[in-house]
Amino acid sequence: MDSEGYRKTAPDVFNWDTVQLALKAAEEGVYCWEIDKEVIHYTDRCLTMMGLHHHEVAPNIFTNPEQTIHPEDLSFFRHELQRYLNGHTHLPMRIEIRLLSQTSRAWRWIRVNGLADRDEHHRPTRLVGVWVDISRRKTSDQRAQEERDLFRTLIEHIPDNIYFKNRESRFVMANSATARKLGVSTPSDLIGMKDEHFFGKEMSDISRREELEIMETGRPFSSRIHHEVWKDKEETWSQITKFPWYDREGHLKGIVGISSDVTKLVQAEQKAQMAADILDRRNQALEKEVDLAREIQLSLLPYSIPSRAWQTPDTPSRLRSANFHHIFAPSEGVAGDCFEVFSVGDTGVGAMICDVMGHGIRAALIASMLRGLMEQLSGLGSDPAQFLASLNRQLTRILVRANVTMFASAMYAYMDLSTGTLTLSSAGHPAPILLSPEGKATMPALPRSMALGLLETTLYHNTELHLESGSKLMLYTDGLTEAANKEGDELGAGRVMDELEQLAPQDIKTMILGALKCAGHFTGCSQLSDDICLLGMEYRDDPIPEETPAEA
Template sequence: MMQAPPEDRYELALRASNEGIWQWDVQKGYVSYSDRVLSFLGYEEGAEAPNIFMRPEYFFHENDVAKFERALAKMLEPNGEEIFAIDCRYIRPDEAVTWLRIRGACIRDASGETLRMAGSMIDISKRKNAELALEEERHLLNQLIENIPSSIYFKDTESRFVMVNKALAHKMGYENVHDLYGLSDHDVFDDAHANKSRADELRIMATGEPLEESLEREVWGNQPDTWVLTTKLPWHDRNGKVKGIFGVSSDVTDIVSVQIRLANVTEELKHRNEEYAQELELARQIQYSVIDSTPLPFPRDEAVTRYGVEFSSRYLPDSEMAGDFFENLKISDTKVGVLICDVMGHGVRASLVVAMLRGLVEKERESSESADWFLYGLNDSLAKILNHAGIQMFATAFYAVVDLEKETFQYASAGHPMPFIKRNGKVEVLSSEKIVRGPALGLMPEAPYGADTLPLSEIEQLIMYTDGIYEVENSKGEQIGVEGLCAILNKHPKLNADEALHLLMQSAKDFTSANSYGDDVCMFAFDVIKNG
């Protein structure tokens, strides 16, 4: 078999790694980039791009310039560093910010002066953004662990502490949490308590069964005994291998000191946990109950109009407390408002914002005939509430008014994806020559919003949705995307709204490699029906 030349193999390796190469003649100041590097820098193939190494302050983020200059200076000084390696933010000509990983080596003359530098470059924006998001999540988790009054700890398979929070370190008499690392209960408590704790942890690691709300007596020897309510669970790595145990202990010494109340207190704690679960379940049921899963056609009364609309919806939350919802607002006998919202995040915080928005929807009913003013009112009220509470949350929204008397469809967006519209049998993403997209709700008070209007005669079908339906990913990490869903709808142009929503749900599910959509899925659609 014929072997590829070394330079061809090198080029193939670079292409496979998605990297590009660059060369810089330091003495002449000339720099050359491969086409791959040009694309990273925001230039067309074969274009001339500036020397980013000579004036980094023009090309890199202000927070990275000094770091870049220091690394480059160490490389360029006589007999300096042999390897140039830096991750930094590059500002493209279109002002978009890209994370670049730049690596390089140099050739020096006999006196140690740098003659040329050459190396590779790759866009690491996705990885960096993921790292920053993970770092933020870790920071939030660390804030919770370090400030919660309960003792939290992780132990290895030998029952030695590998992580503890401040509450536990201070309880054991240590100023620094690291002073506990490598110690076990045998280094702190008497043998009776330490032996029981070790036996419990060995059983948990062997069986995988947790120890829940165990009342334990801590015998210190040099101070009065204390009592804790402890929960311990097996600690597994990502491959399912047991790494040890982790636990949470709450001091209940004051309660146990009155033994006659011990049974009642334990029962009360369990009862409270059950009530909390019941309250969460009740909150979930209430949230589901206000979603009109089978909206009636409009008009609903005796109004006689040339057109009518028949609604359909799909609502599949990804967790108990969802952040997506839609509303169907009857404004008059011939006018109806349709709203879809996607609140940032999930869980209780998102559900609370949903509740606030639902209340604000009722408050803004007087402006519900005007799409842009309706969003203005929602945003202004929500932003003031969140700013007053010191909460950073937002929600995207799309609102439209169907006027059957004037036969118009007026719409506006608050940072929300534009819906699909079917006209003349073809589906496309709704667009407008006007500025109809304003900022997401809750970001800034008094933000302006624009609106546009279409005649109903141009609309056969309209589908509003949240990002959960188009951000599903396959095994390669590729998203189905808005364009992908639009193409699927165009393959089936004769479906009514309900059939179209079913198709989108099934297509997204077939596309993803996971067992779920990974996010809340919320869609609201209608067909325009010509009467008579």
């Protein structure tokens, strides 16, 4: 059979029933507005959109739009309708509005499409078209627009610079902060521009290499510091994060960059580093000076203290002596502790220990001053109270003239070998530890008195003790008894006395070393936190060995 027998013309196929079925499938309504007759006809789909049934009278949206069209769309609808009817465009009419459902009173978005028949004077006589429900698309568009508005609001109010570049590293979007930084009026002025428009070649090349690497590898970088050299302004520093930019299908579009200006921070760090370098150099110079001061201070102290001996005229066969040993251990380069041992007359010896307030160079200077004053006042050494009073007057006057508030505690012991008498006087200093020949440790009870350098008229008091041969006396600074362990407990004089009684030292050196070891064992460390000075004296009254005939 000829294939022509199967062909049918368009009017045979696309009859009214077919058209109605197609419109129903498309969920579109048809209308016909006879303008001259002021009559409008709707299909059931149009009525459904208006929330009406086919037997109900529907308002004419073209002549009475206020009954069915959203108030915010009325002006736009009327303007576009009149513009089309007046023949200002040859294109079909397309107007998007919100239509009111007469039953639910809800709004739905529709697009009113239309074509007009016109008479010989080009006046419209009839408008025919369709209504298309576009609510879903409009809702989706509105949500997308809200997201775009939210995104734009977010990046516009973030002080950081945010920008998007395409695969050629050209700006395609940026916030206002970026525009201000790059010196353009608005973000749109950046579109199509590259870094080379603003930065020097070296900086632009670095940025381009980074962005190519990100786009090739897909790996971002975060918080990288860039030294930005501009074409026409001073250099700056920024902290930059960049990562790849993909579209919805996962295709690479370019990169996203976020940067913040850290110029002030970097400059502050540079200034701080310069200051630190200067301080380091000054500290090194100061350390050298402190080392020199330490060497000088140690050189002024005796390496060993010679014994002081006296032979009694009435008993020429006996020899009385005072033997000494000391330990001087500064916690820092130089110390505020000091001691001195000097002869007093023909039969006496004076021993003094001082602890100046604080540590370091200031304390060491006061300690050196005290040693000089001791030498000047050694003629008063047989009366410890008078000796301390004179020393206090001299020191206080010096400190007042220098407008310096400092003080020093001191303990002075005078041993008279002719009588075996020990006289003690304290200036706010801990009492010494006395070890008897039998090994019993005690602390003499001494009157309380003020430290040196505070009040010029301070009076001091003497305490006399008669020593037996073999008695040992230890003067010390509080660096010994205040040495603390990890728990914060202090050593205290009681523990030192217990240790010395158990040690039962046979000579003064063993006693002094034993006291220092006691502090080290208690604290658990060899380096103590405070200056320590220990000064020991042993009193002996021994017979003089007889000479043998060969020696005679």
